Amino acid sequence: MTKSKRDTKVIATYNIKGGVGKTSAAVNLAYLASQAGHPTLLWDLDPQAASTYLFRIRPKVKGGGRGLLRKRSQASAHVKATDHDNLELLPADFSYRHLDLALDQFKKPAARLRKVLAPLREDYDYIFLDCPPSISLVSEAVFEASDALIVPVIPSTLSSRSYEQLEDLARSGKVGRKGKTSILAFFSMADTGKQLHIKVMHRLRKIDHLSVLGAGIPTSDEVEMMGEERNPVAVFAPESSAAVAYAALWSEIERRLQSTLS
Amino acid sequence: MSGRGELVTFESPLGALGSALDGDYTVLSTDDGIVVRDELEKLVCRITISTAPGGSSWLTVDPLKGYGRDAERIRRRLLAAGFLSEAGWKNAQVPMVADERAAVAVARVLLRLLQIMDANLPAVLADADVEFLHDYRVAIRRTRSVLREMHAVFDAEDLKRMRAEFKWLQDQTSATRDLDVYLHEFDELRSLAPASARADLEPLEPLLRQRHRLARMAMEAALTSTRTQGLRAEWWEILQALALADPGGRPDGTRTIGKLAAKRIRKVHRKMVRMGSAITADSQPDQYHELRKKGKELRYLLELFGALLFDPEVVRPLIKTLKGLQDVLGLHQDREVQIEMLRELGHDLVSRSGGPRALMAIGTLIDRLEHDAAQARGRFAVSFEEFASEAQCKLVAKAFG
Numbered sequence: 001m002t003k004s005k006r007d008t009k010v011i012a013t014y015n016i017k018g019g020v021g022k023t024s025a026a027v028n029l030a031y032l033a034s035q036a037g038h039p040t041l042l043w044d045l046d047p048q049a050a051s052t053y054l055f056r057i058r059p060k061v062k063g064g065g066r067g068l069l070r071k072r073s074q075a076s077a078h079v080k081a082t083d084h085d086n087l088e089l090l091p092a093d094f095s096y097r098h099l100d101l102a103l104d105q106f107k108k109p110a111a112r113l114r115k116v117l118a119p120l121r122e123d124y125d126y127i128f129l130d131c132p133p134s135i136s137l138v139s140e141a142v143f144e145a146s147d148a149l150i151v152p153v154i155p156s157t158l159s160s161r162s163y164e165q166l167e168d169l170a171r172s173g174k175v176g177r178k179g180k181t182s183i184l185a186f187f188s189m190a191d192t193g194k195q196l197h198i199k200v201m202h203r204l205r206k207i208d209h210l211s212v213l214g215a216g217i218p219t220s221d222e223v224e225m226m227g228e229e230r231n232p233v234a235v236f237a238p239e240s241s242a243a244v245a246y247a248a249l250w251s252e253i254e255r256r257l258q259s260t261l262s
Numbered sequence: 263m264s265g266r267g268e269l270v271t272f273e274s275p276l277g278a279l280g281s282a283l284d285g286d287y288t289v290l291s292t293d294d295g296i297v298v299r300d301e302l303e304k305l306v307c308r309i310t311i312s313t314a315p316g317g318s319s320w321l322t323v324d325p326l327k328g329y330g331r332d333a334e335r336i337r338r339r340l341l342a343a344g345f346l347s348e349a350g351w352k353n354a355q356v357p358m359v360a361d362e363r364a365a366v367a368v369a370r371v372l373l374r375l376l377q378i379m380d381a382n383l384p385a386v387l388a389d390a391d392v393e394f395l396h397d398y399r400v401a402i403r404r405t406r407s408v409l410r411e412m413h414a415v416f417d418a419e420d421l422k423r424m425r426a427e428f429k430w431l432q433d434q435t436s437a438t439r440d441l442d443v444y445l446h447e448f449d450e451l452r453s454l455a456p457a458s459a460r461a462d463l464e465p466l467e468p469l470l471r472q473r474h475r476l477a478r479m480a481m482e483a484a485l486t487s488t489r490t491q492g493l494r495a496e497w498w499e500i501l502q503a504l505a506l507a508d509p510g511g512r513p514d515g516t517r518t519i520g521k522l523a524a525k526r527i528r529k530v531h532r533k534m535v536r537m538g539s540a541i542t543a544d545s546q547p548d549q550y551h552e553l554r555k556k557g558k559e560l561r562y563l564l565e566l567f568g569a570l571l572f573d574p575e576v577v578r579p580l581i582k583t584l585k586g587l588q589d590v591l592g593l594h595q596d597r598e599v600q601i602e603m604l605r606e607l608g609h610d611l612v613s614r615s616g617g618p619r620a621l622m623a624i625g626t627l628i629d630r631l632e633h634d635a636a637q638a639r640g641r642f643a644v645s646f647e648e649f650a651s652e653a654q655c656k657l658v659a660k661a662f663g
Binding site for chain 1: 302303304305326327328329
């Protein structure tokens with residue numbers, strides 16, 4: 001496929017808070033995209049390197065984050081194949097913890113990531129960005145580069161507040177390219193046995209039903225097992241509720257993206 | 263041209279692979295074939311072992327993206343374990359010393375080349391990968407080159423017959439190899455044409471494929487014929503006799519390989535300098551081609567004998583400058599051959615659907631190829647000057663004096 005024909009979609013999994021299921025979402029959704037035959041790249045931007053670990057890849061990028069941003073070397077030279085067909089990874093590197101500083105040296109820091117991604121668009125249908133939890137120059141650059149932000153929200157009061165904050169930012173035009181970045185939240189680690197979870201889910205869906213996806217990921221042993229198995233859930237527990245939930249989530253995201261872009 | 267690996271001779275390779283890589287990698291047999299994992303249990307490469315009917319086996323190491331270094335390390339480990347037979351089948355060099363009898367050293371080199379032909383032939387016939395035919399042909403070409411350059415050690419009758427027979431054998435494989443290359447390069451060739459003409463070249467590909475099929479059939483018939491079998495048997499007898507013959511009664515009994523090789527290298531180098539100096543901007547393509555053929559002879563002499571017998575400080579850079587020159591001559595020759603092929607295909611194309619448009623597209627493509635050939639001619643002077651410089655000539659005279 002030639003450059004002009006490929007309509008690559010950049011999808012970031014993001015939340016200001018950590019430990020909400022960003023990495024699990026990035027890994028599982030990227031896997032599902034790739035298994036549907038789409039050449040897919042996952043860039044692990046989090047210096048904690050959880051996605052990189054889950055794919056058994058060394059968290060090392062020669063030249064570090066700074067080198068990648070300066071485009072001294074093409075990003076594609078650092079890409080590693082995962083064990084799964086069609087799915088490749090741009091690994092995390094410990095230097096990514098200073099990515100903010102590195103970005104700040106550019107005239108238009110927020111646009112930099114987009115530039116680095118540009119040549120990669122030729123090779124992939126989907127590029128996933130697994131982002132570190134924070135509000136920083138890195139997240140701004142991620143917003144700028146993405147067609148969609150996928151925001152896992154644990155349906156508890158505190159966690160849902162961070163989503164509301166993000167919504168506010170988006171409304172004021174401070175997140176993403178104006179009108180071009182979809183913000184899609186989904187409930188993560190949802191426990192329908194808990195009254196509080198049900199209450200919060202209900203409240204959030206009412207605030208903005210357009211952005212909260214119908215499919216959610218339940219709390220599950222299988223998602224926790226990913227760290228042990230070092231594989232997407234669908235590989236080692238394809239029948240599990242988590243695997244089914246990710247599949248439903250992915251098909252909803254894909255549908256949303258298609259309708260937004262068409 | 264392809265991802266084909268080296269020929270291997272192990273009977274049960276999985277266990278041997280495992281122990282060769284033990285410590286750093288784990289080798290597993292899976293539904294997808296043989297996979298190699300690193301100490302993080304990450305899949306780093308796949309290994310494929312294929313066997314052609316007739317016995318040739320070969321092994322391919324396919325790295326996953328981003329794991330080229332591991333694959334190289336794995337290759338080296340397999341090589342060190344005597345597993346990959348790169349040293350076995352690719353390399354035609356045999357150990358030799360300067361003061362051994364020329365006839366014996368030459369016989370050993372030629373037996374080695376015969377071994378390489380034998381190893382590749384089953385895979386050539388099985389059409390396993392185009393590279394087998396390439397290696398088979400290189401071994402024949404080297405054999406012919408040694409026959410020509412080292413003629414002094416052969417009986418005149420044997421020499422004449424074997425030269426004719428090996429020429430015949432090589433001729434039987436040429437059409438298939440040429441078409442292998444055309445088909446492989448078809449996309450590249452098409453991309454050289456102007457964008458507007460590319461689609462018009464479509465009718466060319468089925469025509470090439472049809473010719474390729476016919477050429478292969480003819481080649482297979484020739485390679486399995488009694489003539490080829492007879493040639494192989496007789497050649498083996500001649501080489502055995504040459505290696506074992508009593509030196510006493512032979513006129514060349516005392517000639518050493520060091521002296522003979524030095525003389526031939528000097529002579530071929532001198533000849534190349536003479537041929538190249540006669541080439542001008544107006545020279546015919548044939549003159550470039552003849553120089554390239556001589557260059558191959560020199561290269562084989564240097565690789566099969568020179569590198570083992572003489573100062574590597576001289577031989578290595580000489581091979582390098584020669585390679586630079588041969589690359590330029592090679593590009594020129596490739597383009598000339600492509601032009602000739604396209605012109606010749608034109609006759610068959612006319613009657614096909616889309617033929618006239620294809621013919622016009624071929625015209626524009628030929629213009630482009632001629633331009634390339636002219637550029638290569640332009641680069642020739644620089645490469646040749648380096649090869650034939652006075653300093654280089656003095657060095658050759660001294661090292662092979």
